[in-house]
Amino acid sequence: MFETLQDRLGSILNGLTGRGALSEADVSAALREVRRALLEADVALEVVRSFTDAVREKAVGAEILKSIKPGQMVVKLVHDELVSMLGSEGVSIDLNAAAPVVIMMVGLQGSGKTTTSGKIANRLKTRDKKKVLMASLDTRRPAAQEQLRQLGVQTGIDTLPIIAGQSPTDIAARAVQAAKLGGHDVVILDTAGRTHIDEPLMIEMAEIKRKSNPHEILLVADALTGQDAVNLARNFDDRVGITGLVLTRMDGDGRGGAALSMRAVTGKPIKLIGVGEKMGELEEFHPRRVADRILGMGDIVSLVEKAAENIDAEKAAAMAAKMAKGKFDLNDLADQLRQMQKMGGMGGIMGLMPGMAGMKDKMSAAGLDDKLFGRQIAIINSMTKAERANPDMLKHSRKKRIAAGSGTDASDINKLLKMHRQMADMMKMMGGKKGGMMKQMMGGLASKMGLGGGMPDLSKMDPKQLEALAKQAEAAGIKPGSLPGLGGGGLPGLGGGLLPGLGGLPGLPGLPKKK
Numbered sequence: 001m002f003e004t005l006q007d008r009l010g011s012i013l014n015g016l017t018g019r020g021a022l023s024e025a026d027v028s029a030a031l032r033e034v035r036r037a038l039l040e041a042d043v044a045l046e047v048v049r050s051f052t053d054a055v056r057e058k059a060v061g062a063e064i065l066k067s068i069k070p071g072q073m074v075v076k077l078v079h080d081e082l083v084s085m086l087g088s089e090g091v092s093i094d095l096n097a098a099a100p101v102v103i104m105m106v107g108l109q110g111s112g113k114t115t116t117s118g119k120i121a122n123r124l125k126t127r128d129k130k131k132v133l134m135a136s137l138d139t140r141r142p143a144a145q146e147q148l149r150q151l152g153v154q155t156g157i158d159t160l161p162i163i164a165g166q167s168p169t170d171i172a173a174r175a176v177q178a179a180k181l182g183g184h185d186v187v188i189l190d191t192a193g194r195t196h197i198d199e200p201l202m203i204e205m206a207e208i209k210r211k212s213n214p215h216e217i218l219l220v221a222d223a224l225t226g227q228d229a230v231n232l233a234r235n236f237d238d239r240v241g242i243t244g245l246v247l248t249r250m251d252g253d254g255r256g257g258a259a260l261s262m263r264a265v266t267g268k269p270i271k272l273i274g275v276g277e278k279m280g281e282l283e284e285f286h287p288r289r290v291a292d293r294i295l296g297m298g299d300i301v302s303l304v305e306k307a308a309e310n311i312d313a314e315k316a317a318a319m320a321a322k323m324a325k326g327k328f329d330l331n332d333l334a335d336q337l338r339q340m341q342k343m344g345g346m347g348g349i350m351g352l353m354p355g356m357a358g359m360k361d362k363m364s365a366a367g368l369d370d371k372l373f374g375r376q377i378a379i380i381n382s383m384t385k386a387e388r389a390n391p392d393m394l395k396h397s398r399k400k401r402i403a404a405g406s407g408t409d410a411s412d413i414n415k416l417l418k419m420h421r422q423m424a425d426m427m428k429m430m431g432g433k434k435g436g437m438m439k440q441m442m443g444g445l446a447s448k449m450g451l452g453g454g455m456p457d458l459s460k461m462d463p464k465q466l467e468a469l470a471k472q473a474e475a476a477g478i479k480p481g482s483l484p485g486l487g488g489g490g491l492p493g494l495g496g497g498l499l500p501g502l503g504g505l506p507g508l509p510g511l512p513k514k515k
Contacts, residue, residue: 006294008037013078013295016071027059027074034078042257044230047085047264055081079295085260086287091244091269093120097215100133100179100187104212105246106205106236107220109193112248114144116220116274117190118151119282120246125157130185135160135175137168137208138192148190155279158182168192168204172212189214197232202239209240216243218271221258223247229258233266242266247285248274328427330388333420334380337373375408376416382406391417 012033016026031052038048058077095101103120105113117134124130134152136159138144145162152159160175172189179187189212194201209217219242221229236242245262250273263270270285319332380388382405387393394402399413406412 005037005041008040009034009078009295012037013071013075016074024060027056030074031056031059038257038260041260042227044227044257044261044265047230047261050264051081051085054084075295079291082260082291082294083288085264086285086290087263087269088287090284090286090288091271092284093124093216093218093244093271095124095128095130095186095215100176100184101216102176102187102189102212102214103216103218104189104191104209104214105218105220106191106240106242107193108197108222108232109141109195111193111220111222112274113193113220114138114147114151114190115277116246116248116272116282117148117188118155118157119274119279120218120272121152121157121186121188122155122279123282124186125155131158131183133158133160133175133179133182133184133187134190135171135178135187136162136190137171138190139166139168139171140192144190144192151279158184169207169211172208176212197235202235205236205240217241218244218246219268220246220248221262223250223258223273225258227257227261230261230265233262233268237266237268242268244269244271246270246272246274251275251281322427328420328424330380330383330391330420333423334377334388337377341373375406375412378406379408379413379416391420 121132136145136148
């Protein structure tokens with residue numbers, strides 16, 4: 001979503017950080033470019049003006065221009081102002097009210113209200129263990145009520161039975177009553193939309209609000225809306241009164257202006273973002289992390305959270321036991337590749353790693369895209385059980401059969417086997433008598449950060465603890481990309497930046513060179 005803005009701001013701010021001293025003219029020229037980049041990203045003009053004015057006011061102070069690293073200070077100011085524009089802290093859905101808590105979904109037609117209602121209900125049921133009732137108040141759009149009912153069947157969530165001829169306000173009152181009788185914790189009201197804002201729509205929304213007394217009114221907006229997002233948010237807030245925003249299609253190729261503008265104009269927090277079509281593809285919005293990503297600083301906290309959600313603890317423990325013995329076969333490699341696919345593939349992981357966002361283009365130019373994982377898994381799946389456990393068996397005739405079965409050729413199989421050998425060698429190095437390279441590296445990192453008892457288990461820490469740990473690392477002088485033993489910003493356990501499929505690629509920082 002923010003890739004274009006990220007590239008533009010990255011190139012502007014990189015020009016500042018390399019400079020020894022900055023004049024007022026340098027700062028003004030950079031801010032002109034920042035202003036242009038934000039306008040091109042569809043951020044509303046009034047928001048851009050207040051943003052650049054706030055940065056200029058702080059950046060032209062004598063302490064900035066005379067500081068040791070003035071360029072980095074300007075980057076920090078831009079980052080802090082981005083966080084302030086997006087809302088300083090992430091805000092989740094508020095359920096602190098008497099049951100049933102009523103959540104009213106509002107927005108224009110086609111913004112994704114019905115699907116988002118299903119996603120929120122699914123999230124509340126699976127993560128918060130709440131009993132949820134969904135009710136469709138959209139009596140105008142054909143099959144809108146049936147669509148919500150189908151989502152309920154798909155996710156195993158109760159939906160209000162459809163009664164033909166009822167008005168939206170009557171359905172709202174019946175939903176709240178049914179939720180009380182059914183012992184539901186939350187009731188989600190999916191209201192009707194229009195192709196544009198009109199008076200009858202606003203009157204209907206106000207009447208539904210009066211009848212159902214919602215605790216949360218969430219405006220669902222398409223992140224691809226652009227400049228018009230500001231008028232939309234203002235109108236709904238003035239007439240109905242919203243408590244938060246949900247942005248859909250954040251996985252699209254829009255410029256991200258809506259996300260930056262709507263929060264600044266309404267003062268209401270962006271609570272959730274839709275990042276895909278599936279029911280589980282809904283995430284909390286963390287302003288600081290999004291600002292980090294926009295400025296190419298990575299987002300280690302989200303990466304660890306994603307890993308904790310997607311990595312099977314039992315499989316990870318079994319893998320660790322095998323690694324300790326220096327064993328790593330092709331079944332293990334296939335598991336690693338599948339886990340990386342679940343975490344968003346190569347692009348998704350690189351976007352979250354500090355200093356690695358700019359490598360995505362280099363990788364795709366070198367043919368290292370997410371299709372590569374699919375091909376490698378297909379090759380492994382075309383092998384017999386014995387071949388996967390003992391790759392040394394693979395001679396020419398076997399490779400010919402595997403290539404035919406997986407739709408690849410012998411060179412693809414050779415590349416996969418070479419990568420496996422490199423990873424297996426690394427696993428042997430890491431599985432020494434005293435915990436090996438990995439344990440020593442993490443021990444050295446822990447002592448540098450002043451943690452006497454060694455590194456804590458990151459998977460058991462909540463986001464606030466992880467952020468505190470990241471700050472502790474920064475205070476100890478450990479910058480992203482400079483971790484001891486992680487050449488060029490690699491992930492622990494992937495020595496020197498080695499990721500599956502990247503073994504021996506020349507010219508990319510942090511990756512092992514060909515011998």
